[in-house]
Amino acid sequence: MPRPDHLQFGALVHGSGGHIAGWRHPRATPDGELDLDAHVRLARTLEDAGFAALFVADVVAIWGHQLDSLHRTTRADYLEPITLLAALSQQTSRIGLVATATTSYNEPYNLARKFASLDHISGGRAGWNVVTSVVPLEAANFGRAEHFGHAERYERAAEFVDVVKGLWDSYADDALIRDKEAGLYFRRDGRRAIDHHGKHFDVAGPLNLARPPQGHPVLFQAGASQTGRAFAARVGEVVFTAPLNTDEAVRYRRDLDAAVTGAGRDPGDVRVWPILTPIVADTDAEAGEILAELGSLIHDDVLRRLVQDNFGDEDFSDLDLDEPLPDFGGDTNRSQSRRAGLLAVARAERLTLRQLALRFSARADTAGSAATVADRIAAVWRTGAVDGFNVSFPYLPEQADRFTAEVLPILAERGLFRPAEGATLRERLGLPLPKGPR
Amino acid sequence: MSIRQLHLNGFLKGAGEYHAGWRVPGNPPDAGVNFAFLAEQVRRLEAATFDSVFLPDLLGVPDDPPEVTERVAWVNDTLEPTTVLAALTTLTSRIGLVATASTSYNQPYTVARVFASLDHLSKGRAGWNVVTSLNDAEARNFGLDAHLPHDQRYRRAEEFFDVVAGLWDSFDDDAVLADRTTGRFFDPDKLHWLHHHGAYFDVAGPLNIRRPPQGRPVIAQAGSSGAGRALAARIADVVFTRALPLPDAQAYYASVKQQAARLGRDPDRILVLPELATVVAPTRAEAEDRFAAVRDLLDPRVALADVQYWAGVELSGLPLDAPLPLPPAGSNRSAGAQAEIYAQAARDGLTIGDLVRIVSDGDGAIIGTPADVADHIEEHFTQGAADGFNVSFPWQPETLVDFTQLVVPELRRRGLFRTEYTGRTLREHLGLDRPASRWASASRTGSW
Numbered sequence: 001m002p003r004p005d006h007l008q009f010g011a012l013v014h015g016s017g018g019h020i021a022g023w024r025h026p027r028a029t030p031d032g033e034l035d036l037d038a039h040v041r042l043a044r045t046l047e048d049a050g051f052a053a054l055f056v057a058d059v060v061a062i063w064g065h066q067l068d069s070l071h072r073t074t075r076a077d078y079l080e081p082i083t084l085l086a087a088l089s090q091q092t093s094r095i096g097l098v099a100t101a102t103t104s105y106n107e108p109y110n111l112a113r114k115f116a117s118l119d120h121i122s123g124g125r126a127g128w129n130v131v132t133s134v135v136p137l138e139a140a141n142f143g144r145a146e147h148f149g150h151a152e153r154y155e156r157a158a159e160f161v162d163v164v165k166g167l168w169d170s171y172a173d174d175a176l177i178r179d180k181e182a183g184l185y186f187r188r189d190g191r192r193a194i195d196h197h198g199k200h201f202d203v204a205g206p207l208n209l210a211r212p213p214q215g216h217p218v219l220f221q222a223g224a225s226q227t228g229r230a231f232a233a234r235v236g237e238v239v240f241t242a243p244l245n246t247d248e249a250v251r252y253r254r255d256l257d258a259a260v261t262g263a264g265r266d267p268g269d270v271r272v273w274p275i276l277t278p279i280v281a282d283t284d285a286e287a288g289e290i291l292a293e294l295g296s297l298i299h300d301d302v303l304r305r306l307v308q309d310n311f312g313d314e315d316f317s318d319l320d321l322d323e324p325l326p327d328f329g330g331d332t333n334r335s336q337s338r339r340a341g342l343l344a345v346a347r348a349e350r351l352t353l354r355q356l357a358l359r360f361s362a363r364a365d366t367a368g369s370a371a372t373v374a375d376r377i378a379a380v381w382r383t384g385a386v387d388g389f390n391v392s393f394p395y396l397p398e399q400a401d402r403f404t405a406e407v408l409p410i411l412a413e414r415g416l417f418r419p420a421e422g423a424t425l426r427e428r429l430g431l432p433l434p435k436g437p438r
Numbered sequence: 439m440s441i442r443q444l445h446l447n448g449f450l451k452g453a454g455e456y457h458a459g460w461r462v463p464g465n466p467p468d469a470g471v472n473f474a475f476l477a478e479q480v481r482r483l484e485a486a487t488f489d490s491v492f493l494p495d496l497l498g499v500p501d502d503p504p505e506v507t508e509r510v511a512w513v514n515d516t517l518e519p520t521t522v523l524a525a526l527t528t529l530t531s532r533i534g535l536v537a538t539a540s541t542s543y544n545q546p547y548t549v550a551r552v553f554a555s556l557d558h559l560s561k562g563r564a565g566w567n568v569v570t571s572l573n574d575a576e577a578r579n580f581g582l583d584a585h586l587p588h589d590q591r592y593r594r595a596e597e598f599f600d601v602v603a604g605l606w607d608s609f610d611d612d613a614v615l616a617d618r619t620t621g622r623f624f625d626p627d628k629l630h631w632l633h634h635h636g637a638y639f640d641v642a643g644p645l646n647i648r649r650p651p652q653g654r655p656v657i658a659q660a661g662s663s664g665a666g667r668a669l670a671a672r673i674a675d676v677v678f679t680r681a682l683p684l685p686d687a688q689a690y691y692a693s694v695k696q697q698a699a700r701l702g703r704d705p706d707r708i709l710v711l712p713e714l715a716t717v718v719a720p721t722r723a724e725a726e727d728r729f730a731a732v733r734d735l736l737d738p739r740v741a742l743a744d745v746q747y748w749a750g751v752e753l754s755g756l757p758l759d760a761p762l763p764l765p766p767a768g769s770n771r772s773a774g775a776q777a778e779i780y781a782q783a784a785r786d787g788l789t790i791g792d793l794v795r796i797v798s799d800g801d802g803a804i805i806g807t808p809a810d811v812a813d814h815i816e817e818h819f820t821q822g823a824a825d826g827f828n829v830s831f832p833w834q835p836e837t838l839v840d841f842t843q844l845v846v847p848e849l850r851r852r853g854l855f856r857t858e859y860t861g862r863t864l865r866e867h868l869g870l871d872r873p874a875s876r877w878a879s880a881s882r883t884g885s886w
Contacts, residue, residue, distance in 0.1 A: 006733035031616040069615040071626040083555040086524035109579040117518040121473045140642035141547040202576035
């Protein structure tokens with residue numbers, strides 16, 4: 001299908017905001033993550049503004065393993081995403097509902113049922129962000145000393161997704177005849193047990209549930225390493241990215257399109273959404289002040305761990321925050337692409353640990369007046385490398401309110417954005433309906 | 439002192455508990471996946487001040503012959519229950535929300551998160567029915583050829599529960615500060631690692647969500663074998679059990695309470711809720727007519743498969759006037775249910791055909807007037823056989839609506855059932871204490 005000729009937006013939803021110290025901002029809801037009313041209000045704001053989807057990230061452990069910094073963040077205390085989205089499904093009617101679920105520490109049969117159920121309950125609005133687990137502490141909650149290795153993680157993920165799709169296709173769309181007169185609930189030849197036997201999973205099937213309204217819930221993916229990109233090319237329908245600049249975004253899109261074609265798919269069936277962390281204020285100067293204010297709210301321990309968590313295995317606890325980053329090397333099983341990019345930046349610019357941490361915590365190039373933020377979005381859109389953005393609001397609800405009320409109208413005025421339309425998430429994204437069996 | 443009141447749980451299973459319930463004219467045949475229909479039933483039960491609603495679960499389609507499977511609804515086509523309960527949290531405000539989650543084919547960290555999240559979203563109304571899975575068809579969806587042997591299932595379930603309960607105590611009740619002035623979101627001294635290392639699970643913790651509003655979501659359990667009863671006596675707040683004649687029900691009730699008391703628990707804080715299916719009408723003749731029409735919709739092969747499932751023995755090809763054959767050695771069914779069927783068959787001299795007829799006749803459903811049903815409830819409730827009932831509905835919405843409109847007012851008239859909710863959480867509805875965290879005091883005794 002052709003790519004959309006206008007911007008699409010998804011929102012990465014955190015209770016108090018995506019900035020590590022966002023919860024401390026005077027105009028944030030400090031304890032928003034477990035506040036269902038706050039979630040509902042945000043979801044409705046996004047839906048009314050024409051966002052295509054909202055998205056809940058996840059880690060299957062406390063999100064950070066150093067309590068000295070973790071206790072100064074909201075990242076040890078959050079709702080299980082599918083549970084949250086199911087609750088939101090009854091308080092919204094159009095917006096897509098996307099949850100992260102790991103292929104490393106789940107069983108395909110259980111996840112297939114949950115996403116199929118969410119798709120039924122929401123009337124075809126479910127999406128699954130397929131991830132492999134890399135965060136410390138997750139493995140130890142599931143009986144493993146360490147995470148699966150990089151290659152094995154993705155191999156398992158690929159098999160996992162194949163099994164889940166096969167399970168979703170257990171029934172043909174017209175197999176459930178539910179014929180009361182004849183007393184026959186389904187057509188025997190319309191049901192198929194996948195009888196999967198693979199390296200990581202043995203799953204007989206069938207799924208005990210009608211095919212989801214969307215055929216398959218929409219698959220989101222964010223792997224940016226070589227392996228991750230190949231995986232995204234094979235299964236991703238919306239790909240989350242975090243390019244450091246527009247050149248990188250353009251390069252990524254070119255490579256991804258080639259990989260998608262190589263995987264036998266139409267590049268028009270894949271949406272690319274880089275992360276966007278806007279700070280909208282009345283003037284550019286005021287937005288800069290908010291950015292600085294947020295930075296000042298990050299405790300030194302948190303700054304230090306912010307860098308460390310992104311590099312995985314390095315110990316920065318003795319380093320001076322205001323000295324340039326020392327050289328270090330060694331392999332890591334963390335997200336490889338991110339590490340390489342960060343290291344290159346830090347070295348090229350001779351950043352101190354503090355500067356690097358602040359760089360991770362927020363981006364200066366999307367802080368400004370509504371017009372400035374809209375200009376920036378338009379510039380990225382004009383590269384042709386993106387289809388929309390995955391928006392992470394630094395603190396909530398104010399930044400979501402301002403973005404929807406001030407930035408989107410400017411983009412709409414310029415003809416770059418129009419509210420997402422369609423009852424299902426696939427329709428809102430302009431993605432094809434997967435063909436069912438028989 | 440408040441007067442002892444009945445506890446009523448609504449057992450919702452697709453179009454209804456009766457195998458032919460989905461065929462009843464006029465009702466939605468897709469009830470298992472029809473969330474709007476299900477939500478409507480739950481709101482009816484909430485309007486009738488039920489303590490809770492309960493959704494059962496299976497993780498696969500059982501291995502019945504195709505001519506049976508194609509004639510039933512629920513096992514083929516049902517929403518995952520915790521997802522349904524989450525969606526119900528915003529559509530209800532008082533009724534408890536209980537779902538099955540298997541200890542055989544889940545991981546405790548995942549289950550702990552989901553029920554803690556449900557408890558937060560519902561402001562303290564979540565309950566977890568702890569089950570062990572006993573279908574080989576389920577096992578084959580999770581990389582096994584057959585389900586775990588009976589003893590192992592229960593050992594795993596017990597360890598699974600211990601891990602989940604431990605994870606729920608990860609944060610102390612007052613751990614979260616959300617203090618933006620000091621920048622401390624929680625007090626790290628009030629976050630606890632679990633570091634569990636057991637026969638089935640190694641789980642470090644801590645859980646990534648604060649302690650549930652109820653401290654611990656309500657724990658339901660339904661095992662009726664020796665191992666099942668022992669587990670219930672230790673962990674259950676609510677015990678679901680089969681409908682039994684009064685003397686058997688009294689014996690079961692007494693044994694659960696005694697076993698709990700031996701473990702140092704207050705026997706009044708473990709509630710026994712036998713199943714109760716009803717077809718109610720203003721007169722017995724009307725009730726019988728209503729049931730007869732639905733009974734005609736049940737294919738005898740489906741009823742035979744039901745007997746075979748619970749007896750754990752192959753019956754196809756045997757004459758209906760034959761006695762129930764002995765189960766194969768090493769049979770690995772639900773041991774409690776199997777024992778009950780064999781005891782019943784021996785006591786009453788039942789043939790296979792008799793057992794099929796019992797299933798077809800509603801498997802113990804009370805078919806009668808509101809007074810008939812209320813009499814049964816009152817007798818079991820006041821004669822030491824029940825603390826309330828797990829009310830199932832043969833087909834919906836009729837039998838559910840009739841129960842709420844005909845039976846509930848009669849129970850209220852007799853002073854047996856609440857006229858309005860007095861509590862907010864499910865534990866409050868059930869008269870159960872909020873468990874203290876294991877970390878709340880230095881001395882920890884008995885089974886927490």
